[in-house]
Amino acid sequence: MFDTPPSTTLEHFGFKFGRGGAHAARTLMLPELRQLLDGLPKTATSTEYPAAIVASNLLDKPTLKARQLTYRHLRDLYQLDPSACLFRLFRRLWSLDTASQPVLALSMALTRDALLRASVPVILKAEPGAVVSRAQMEARIEAWADQRFSQASLVAIAQRLNGSWTQAGYLQGKTVKTRVEPLITEINLAFCLFLAYLEGREAQRLLSSDWVRVLNLPEDRSLALLQQASRRGLLIFRHSGQVMEIRFPNQLTPQEEAWRHEQT
Numbered sequence: 306m307f308d309t310p311p312s313t314t315l316e317h318f319g320f321k322f323g324r325g326g327a328h329a330a331r332t333l334m335l336p337e338l339r340q341l342l343d344g345l346p347k348t349a350t351s352t353e354y355p356a357a358i359v360a361s362n363l364l365d366k367p368t369l370k371a372r373q374l375t376y377r378h379l380r381d382l383y384q385l386d387p388s389a390c391l392f393r394l395f396r397r398l399w400s401l402d403t404a405s406q407p408v409l410a411l412s413m414a415l416t417r418d419a420l421l422r423a424s425v426p427v428i429l430k431a432e433p434g435a436v437v438s439r440a441q442m443e444a445r446i447e448a449w450a451d452q453r454f455s456q457a458s459l460v461a462i463a464q465r466l467n468g469s470w471t472q473a474g475y476l477q478g479k480t481v482k483t484r485v486e487p488l489i490t491e492i493n494l495a496f497c498l499f500l501a502y503l504e505g506r507e508a509q510r511l512l513s514s515d516w517v518r519v520l521n522l523p524e525d526r527s528l529a530l531l532q533q534a535s536r537r538g539l540l541i542f543r544h545s546g547q548v549m550e551i552r553f554p555n556q557l558t559p560q561e562e563a564w565r566h567e568q569t
Contacts, residue, residue: 320391321418345357412516490530
């Protein structure tokens with residue numbers, strides 16, 4: 306999964322490539338993200354995020370170094386820059402529904418963290434109720450990284466990855482992690498379809514993208530959520546027989562539209 310090659314065009318939108326990621330040091334940081342976005346208005350600028358975290362200590366960190374590291378990791382995971390369309394839409398959707406936030410955070414982090422993307426097959430292969438062990442995650446990351454991590458690093462990264470999937474609602478349990486089905490809403494589907502749309506996909510090909518596959522939705526559920534998303538004005542959806550139309554009007558600037566056409 307996620308074999309899309311690195312693209313300067315996608316980086317313009319806010320995607321991040323490479324062979325590492327924030328999970329080398331932290332988890333999804335969902336509690337901190339919620340506290341941050343609850344404490345700042347939707348209109349906050351890119352300079353207000355570091356000011357809130359580092360200067361004002363909005364997240365109640367004990368030292369300046371901790372505040373600086375917290376900002377760095379949150380920026381790595383979520384970008385925190387409203388001038389880029391990924392974060393711009395993410396920030397708007399975030400405020401619409403609290404229940405959507407765990408999977409929304411996961412989807413955004415997947416666009417920016419190669420370690421998290423590498424962990425997806427472990428989760429999707431596990432049936433509901435199956436145990437997902439740290440050893441399974443270690444093996445996956447070791448193979449993906451071509452043995453460039455030490456054993457101690459593999460253990461820590463695997464623990465953080467399993468912790469992030471727990472925060473997102475795909476796993477449950479403290480010592481023993483078992484696979485569960487997360488809550489997926491029309492907001493989550495709309496955002497994942499938008500990610501595929503930025504890659505240049507259209508119509509039904511949007512639904513077969515890796516971003517949407519992470520949601521693990523049956524076809525009938527996807528169609529029902531698409532209809533809900535359309536009614537809420539999150540996208541335009543039309544479906545007649547074998548013909549499907551999914552569009553995101555007014556979400557991109559003219560420059561971003563030009564970048565997207567480079568992907569088609």
